[in-house]
Amino acid sequence: MLLIPCPYCAETLPEVEFAYAGEAHVVRPSDPSLMSDEEWENYLFIRTNAKGTHFERWRHIHGCGRFFNVVRDTVSDKIYMAYKAGEPKPKIDALLEKQR
Amino acid sequence: MSKHISSLMPAVLAKSPNMCVHIMPLIGRISLRIRQEIDKFDDALGIELPRQIGARSSKDDIEALCLGPDEWTLLMPIEKLSTVQNTLAGLYASLPHSMTEVTGREITFAIEGEQAETLLSIGCPRDIRTIKIGQARRTLFDGATVVIWCDAHNKYRMDVWNSFAPFVAQTLETGVGELAAELTQS
Numbered sequence: 079m080l081l082i083p084c085p086y087c088a089e090t091l092p093e094v095e096f097a098y099a100g101e102a103h104v105v106r107p108s109d110p111s112l113m114s115d116e117e118w119e120n121y122l123f124i125r126t127n128a129k130g131t132h133f134e135r136w137r138h139i140h141g142c143g144r145f146f147n148v149v150r151d152t153v154s155d156k157i158y159m160a161y162k163a164g165e166p167k168p169k170i171d172a173l174l175e176k177q178r
Numbered sequence: 179m180s181k182h183i184s185s186l187m188p189a190v191l192a193k194s195p196n197m198c199v200h201i202m203p204l205i206g207r208i209s210l211r212i213r214q215e216i217d218k219f220d221d222a223l224g225i226e227l228p229r230q231i232g233a234r235s236s237k238d239d240i241e242a243l244c245l246g247p248d249e250w251t252l253l254m255p256i257e258k259l260s261t262v263q264n265t266l267a268g269l270y271a272s273l274p275h276s277m278t279e280v281t282g283r284e285i286t287f288a289i290e291g292e293q294a295e296t297l298l299s300i301g302c303p304r305d306i307r308t309i310k311i312g313q314a315r316r317t318l319f320d321g322a323t324v325v326i327w328c329d330a331h332n333k334y335r336m337d338v339w340n341s342f343a344p345f346v347a348q349t350l351e352t353g354v355g356e357l358a359a360e361l362t363q364s
Contacts, residue, residue, distance in 0.1 A: 079303075086231060086246065086247050087231045087232070088231075089308065091304060092303040092304060094303045094318060095303065095304070095317060095318060139323075140316065140317055140318045140323045141231075141246075141315070141316050141317065142231050142245065142246035142247065142249075142316070143245075143246045143249065143316075144246060144247065
């Protein structure tokens, strides 16, 4: 089981309190009707499926109820950091450097 | 034996030589969501709403718990509900917020005695001791979302939504029985 830090509660808590909510920083197009089918397909279905560092959304559903973002390594399951929803995507290199 | 919501009246639910779980009497509950200008609500309600998630405050007979960055639960005697509701209704035009009376939504189990912490740990994935005395947390108990309040060492309250209550009551009953059996064996 993962131990996930919730940036709102400022606590690291067991995974069962959380719900996974897909890849982070996927921005909904402002006017979908202007998009080609391919672009729309890309937005709806195509995800990075990263092997390594992955930006993902979680929701602390059995706690504060908030959505937030987590940077996790999909190979080792190591969680590098968690940050509040709406905050900019952290730079991976700087983050990995800090962990070393 | 399965339990029914109607059978969960204020009474002792399970008892062992060193532990007691009982269902607490009806209490008024309000769910309050505020995004901004929380200070003004402090003044109007006459109670300082805690700002940190899991923190509690109480004044006179109102108890407030911060459940999320914009979410609070207020507990109070039933007679006081209308006063608080009227106060908040008066603020609504100038300070938009969401106030819902949820008295009938949940019941509270009081869990007291030497093994209270152990009993909670059979269903809660979180380390119970991270809920300090005088705090409370929303978490899970045996798959149901609950709010656990720690009032003193080995003295807890657990708010459970009605739809989960019969199931949680059974888990607690079984737990009390098993922990008591362990004691007689050792």
